[in-house]
Amino acid sequence: MSSLALINEFLGQPPNASSHGYQIDHILEFCHWFMGALFIGWSAFFIFVLIRFRKRRQPGADHMGVRSGISTHLEFSVVLIEAVLLLGFAIPLWAKRVNQFPPGKDALVVHVVAQQFSFNYHLPGPDGQFGRRDVGFVSNSNPLGLDPNDPAGKDDIVTTGELHVPVNRPVIAELSSKDVIHDFFLPSMRIAGDAIPGSLIPIWFTPIKTGTDEVICGQLCGLGHYGMKGTLVVDTPQDYEAWLKERAELSGGAQSAPQAGAPQPAPKPENKPASPGAPKPQNAGKRGPAPSPGTPQQPQNKPPQPAASPSPGQL
Ligand SMILES: [Cu+2]
Structure with a gap:
């Protein structure tokens, strides 16, 4: 791990072994440093106002509050950095994971x-x-x-x-x-x-x-x-x-x-009247016991070829 991965290492992340993982590591690492900086910044500010506005020095309340725009600028910068992280890095990375599946024949x-x-x-x-x-x-x-x-x-x-x-x-x-x-x-x-x-x-x-x-x-x-x-x-x-x-x-x-008299599938859930809310295929929200592990269903995130299989000879 590089020196830029100090926090990931501290958190016990195993070394990355995938092609996209470094992007996730960079976001994690940056977010942690950013949160660390915010924590130190806000803590210092908190201690400063505790001392600066203590009762002995500031007996009366100041109803005007802060006159300089520095706090507005600081807060705006924080929001801007967070927006860049989310819109510029996190969402594109996530979108690639869920939208850009490799072709089934290559994978x-x-x-x-x-x-x-x-x-x-x-x-x-x-x-x-x-x-x-x-x-x-x-x-x-x-x-x-x-x-x-x-x-x-x-x-x-x-x-x-x-x-x-x-x-x-x-x-x-x-x-x-x-x-x-x-x-x-x-x-x-x-x-x-x-x-x-x-x-x-x-x-x-x-x-x-x-x-x-x-x-x-x-x-x-x-x-x-x-x-x-x-x-x-x-x-x-x-x-x-x-x-x-x-x-x-x-x-x-x-x-x-299979030997002679090869096993036939046991009665399907449809035949079990006891099963509440009798299962309908492709009803992803269905309740009830023992859903079929293998009944073909539509993937929720639709890769390009849902039932994609490597072309013959590739394996
Ligand atoms: Cu589990």
């Missing part, structure tokens, strides 16, 4: 499905197509409810706890949740996004350093929240290919051709 698209108390990852495998997911298929061995009858899902990769991504390639993570609201937070990537049941919320970042980083849940989500951590491993392209191959072999064994 690695991964579905992140949070649950109490871990993160599951769904990758499309060599064919670049995400297999269908249905809540009816969810079991201990199939945490995301991958449909064993869907050919597109045969080569899909599902992992829990650890996600590998290649360095220098944009990653689009589409967030959803199986139970309550979680928050997929990658401190070293300077990015976070809420994982909300019934919604698909995309976030994106480009890792620029290989290494192992922490993934944490940034939303109090239950008793086990403190332990809801995972690992993000940023690999060289070669290591990433090797990991993909290894995972594909592993999941190929686990999710190979």
